[in-house]
C-alpha cells in the first residue's frame with residue numbers, strides 16, 4: 001500500500017537555538033550530574049526527551065491569550081474561561097485551579113483519604129502515590145497483568161483488572177476504599193491506554209459499592225485517540241465526544257495541564273460533588289492560592305483554556321501520536337527491545353533486555369539513560385527501580401517488573417530529523433551495549449529519590465567505555 005504520512009497541522013514561526021556539545025563535554029556534564037539525567041543542566045542537552053511535562057510549544061493563539069491575562073487577585077476573567085473549557089470538554093461541575101497536577105493530587109488525597117484506607121489504581125504514578133501515602137492511604141495496584149509484560153501486544157494494557165479490584169473490595173471492605181484512581185493513559189506502563197468498555201465496567205463496579213472514581217486526566221485526550229483508533233464502535237466519534245463519555249464514568253479528575261493541555265505550567269482539580277468541592281476550595285487557599293487562581297497567573301489559566309480547545313483537535317493528536325510512532329518504528333526495526341504496543345507520549349526502552357547481563361542492583365535503566373546522553377546529548381529518563389523507590393514497610397529496594405528508559409516526546413517541539421538523530425543514537429548504543437557500565441547510589445533522597453539521587457559507576461570512572469570489555 002502506498003504510504004500516507006501524517007504531518008504537523010502547523011508551521012514554525014519562532015526557533016529556539018540549541019547548543020551543540022562534544023562528547024568530552026558530555027562526559028564531564030554527566031559526572032557533575034551524578035549520572036542522573038534530572039541533574040543535567042538543560043544547556044548541556046541537545047534533544048531533551050526527559051519528559052513531555054511542561055515542555056510543549058504553545059501556539060500563537062495561546063501566546064496571544066497570555067496578553068489577555070487578567071491578574072486580579074480574585075475572580076479573574078481567565079478563571080472563568082478555564083472553568084468553561086473544563087466544563088465543556090471534561091464535563092465536571094466544579095473546577096479548582098492548582099499550580100500543577102500534584103497540587104490537585106495533594107488536595108484530593110487530603111480531602112478523601114483517612115489513615116488505614118486503601119487506594120486502588122491502574123499502576124502507581126510517582127507523585128500520586130506519595131500523596132496517597134502521606135494522607136495515610138495505601139496504594140494497591142489493580143492493573144491487568146499484561147501491563148507488566150513489555151512484550152504483550154494487548155491494545156489496552158492500561159485496563160483495570162476487575163477481578164483484582166473485586167478481590168480488594170472483598171478483602172478490605174468498600175468502606176476502607178475512598179476512591180479508585182483511574183489513569184488514562186498509564187504513564188508507568190509505557191503510555192498504555194484504557195478502553196472505554198473498561199472505564200464503563202470499573203465505574204459500574206465502583207458505583208455498586210459506593211466507591212468513587214477519580215480520573216488522572218493528565219493524558220486523557222491521548223487515551224481518547226487510542227479509543228478512537230482501536231475500539232471499533234468509537235471510530236466515527238470525535239475526540240471531544242469520546243472524552244466527555246470517558247469522564248462521565250468518573251466523579252472528577254486531577255489534571256496536570258503540563259501534558260495534554262499544552263501549557264508550560266498549570267493544573268486543576270475538577271469534581272462533581274458539592275461538598276467535596278467545598279472542602280477542596282477550603283484547602284486550596286492554604287496550599288495553592290485563592291480558589292480562582294490556585295497558584296497560577298491569570299495568563300497561565302488563559303493559555304490552559306485555549307490549550308484545552310486545541311488538544312481535542314483530531315489533526316493535532318494524529319500528528320502527536322504519529323511522531324511518537326515514527327520514532328518507535330525506526331528503533332524497533334533495528335531490533336532494539338521496546339515496550340509494545342507503542343504508547344502515547346514516548347518510547348520506552350526495555351532495559352532488562354537491552355542489558356541482560358547487568359544485575360538489577362546496578363540500575364540498568366539509569367545506566368542506559370546516562371550512556372545515551374554521553375553518546376548523543378539526548379536526555380531520557382529512568383522509569384524502573386530508582387523511580388519505584390523502597391518498599392515503605394521493609395525498606396528494601398522494590399524491583400518492579402518494568403525497568404525502562406523513557407524517551408518522552410514534547411508536543412509540537414521537535415522535527416522528524418530530531419527523531420532520526422535520536423533513533424540512530426539508540427541503535428548505535430544497542431550495538432555497543434557491552435560498553436555500558438552499571439551504577440550504584442552515592443546519595444539517596446528519602447522521597448521521590450529519582451529526582452535528586454546521585455550515582456557513580458560500579459567500576460572505573462565512566463558509564464560508557466570507548467571499547468568493548470575484553
Ligand SMILES: *Cc1c(COP(=O)(O)O)cnc(C)c1O
Pocket residue numbers: 053100101102103125127128183187216218255256257258259266267
Ligand atoms: C505529570 C503527571 C502527574 C503530576 O503532575 P505535575 O504537573 O507534574 O505535578 C500526575 N499523573 C501523571 C500520570 C503524570 O504524568
